[in-house]
Amino acid sequence: MAARVLLRRFSRKPIYDDYEPELPKADTPVPSPASHTIPQASGPESSLISPSATSETSTTVTSSRRGPTPTDRLAVQIGKARMFLYHYATKSEDAVNSTIDKAFHLEKSFTETVASLAPSRESGEKLMPGLVYVLVAGMAGSIVTRNRNILLRATVPLALGIGAGWALIPVTMTNVSDLTWKYESKFPVVADAHLRTRESIQRGWRFAKVHADLGKTYVDDTVSTARDTVEDWVKKGK
Incomplete structure (x- = not known):
């Protein structure tokens, strides 16, 4: 009886099998997350994952592996074309605005320059009759030298016009001279x-003025001497 009890005790199978899971080898390929070979976990956490989330994950993985679609590439090219047109339009607009600003x-500048040439009200100088007289002087010079050589025909009317301008409208001529010097300084x-020409003209003018004064003095002295001589003759004749 005791031997039968011992045989039953040793013949019973254990509740838990002595099972040791085999580890995968190094050369065994790892299955992808979207593969159906991975067994799904059976537990409370696996019941929380919905089939829609699983399908979205598999779709995302598939699209990331597949690359951009033709629609995506077309959208990128359209974006590049729009940016190119935008930059080109911006540059064109800036160029037009710069040209208009320069104009x-x-x-x-032109209107201010012309306005600066006019004489001030305090000077009392009027342009209209003075300019007419200057024009008439220039025309008179061209008429006088119409049968002369080309050098005189080119210089005499200009000289007469400039001289008439300095005599009739000196304020305007001063403004014109200052403006001319401003541009010549560049x-x-x-x-x-210009400086050498002006200095030579000034020296010639001073030389001519001195000689004119000397001639006037000589003429006055000669006339005075002649008058005294005539008066002496008249007195002696009496």
Whole structure:
């Protein structure tokens, strides 16, 4: 009886099998998350994952592996074309605005320059009759030298016009001279030539003035001497 009890005790199978899971080998490929070979976990956590989330995950993984679609590439190219057109339109607009600004500044500078040439009200100088007289003087010079050589025909009317301008409208001529000198200062060669020409003209004018004064004095002395001589003759004749 005791031997039978012992045989039953040793013949019973254990409740838990002595099972040791085999580890995967190093060369065995790892299945992807979207593969159906991975067994799903059976437990309270696996019941929380919905089939829609699983399908979205598999779709995302598939699209990331597949790359951009033709629609995506077309959208990228359209975006590049729009940016190129935008930059080109911006540059064109800036160029047009810059050109218009330059034109406005040029017009403003021209009007201010012309207005600065006019005489002030305090001077009492009027342009209209003075300019007419200057024009008449220039025309008279061209008429006088119409049968002369080309050098006289080019210089005499200009000289008469400038002389009439300095005599009739001196304030306006001063403004014109200052403006001319302002532009000539930008070119040193022209400015030096102008200075030398003006100095030579001034020296010639002073020389002519001195000789005119000497001639006037000589004439006055001669006339006075002749008058005294005539008076002496008249007195002696009496």
